[in-house]
Amino acid sequence: MARRNRIVYGAAVLASALVLTACGGDGDSGEDDEIAGVQTPTEEAPEPEPSEDPEETEEEPADGRPEIDLGPDFENVYEGEPTGDPVVDAALRDLQGFEDAYAEAIVHHESDRPAVRYYATGDALNQVIQVLDGIFAEGISNTGTARYFNMAVTPIDDVSATFSYCRDFGQVNTTDFETGEVLEEGDPTAPASQYSGRLELNDEGVWQTVGYDRVADSSECQ
Template identity: 70%
Template sequence: MARRNRIVYGAVVAASALVLTACGGDGDSAEDDEIAGVQTPTEESEPEESADPEPTEEPEDGRPEIDLGPDFENVYEDELTGDPVVDAAIGDLQGFQDAVAEAIVTHETNRPALRYFIAGEALNQVITMMDGVHEDGLTSTGTARYYNQSVNLVDDASATFSFCRDFREVATVDFTTRELVEEADATAAPSLYTGRLELNDLGVWQTVGYDLESDSQSC
């Protein structure tokens, strides 16, 4: 049964093909809720405290909430292995995918999850990629599917990983206007990601490096 991470971030859409195919530097390029206006307080009424639009509650384990909006989802097709250490690493690897998607969806690189699940050279890659994406004014909508997820422990604090990403159900849209820029390509070949995880002092398996192979025959 597929494991789903849904996104519920009202005024913004999702990141998809753009999000992680672009991350490797040579990948493929990655609706329309109206943003509510700002109400100006009158002289007869005092301004109300504005509600925090971001998720404020954290899970009991202290991990940041990830919120991707109503128009996109990451779907993880694989079952967990039953090995608690490997499964924890796989869960944090999925956190890497979702954190990047959230940053793309919101056009913000200061989201807590980004630096929670990603560090080192991988974080530099993601930030550089997102600067370009934000400058282009693009985002995506649809469903990205992940499968063949594999984590191999190197030692107690490091591991290698690989997974495949299917973005055939992803369309590219303009972030501001929500106009369709490129339709989903039902014939698009999947991408293969490989990389390295390291366990930090908080017990999080952070993605510290990764590579992307577009149109991978290995998937």
């Protein structure tokens, strides 16, 4: 079964100011004149209670993990079922969080998104920032769907593990970040790449990616 990580948001709603204009007439106009259509609060029609601030009622993620917004034109799809091992499944979830955080930074051109440093540290974080700087300098981004499969985590001890997975970018387009123009379409025939690396469990219970390597055209990803 594929797990889709895509946050689709609707169009923004623009609020415009309501301007009340008083028109002159033959009669005198005093300060106590009522504006048509506006009801003066009375005991029978009490003034309504102010509505709650949307920011105060918005719920935070239950586990404290940062929300990740991949935008309307990009998604990561993760294939595979839970293993049933709580440690392995937790590590796989956070490994997916690392990839989502990386993608979020690319589609928004923002390397300081909270999820980047939440899911990556050490050498892995330095690698990510270096790659992002190059992407931003080129002015490019991505649209489409990236597919992840053969995801595996092998615990070493209580606080460290190794991982590997395959990533298929055959349906991902390279675009101009400013204009959205497709500069290079994805190649469905392109072979998937294999990634491997190391995870470490931090004091907050997050399996952070601390290092990774890429193996292009791996036979394990055919």
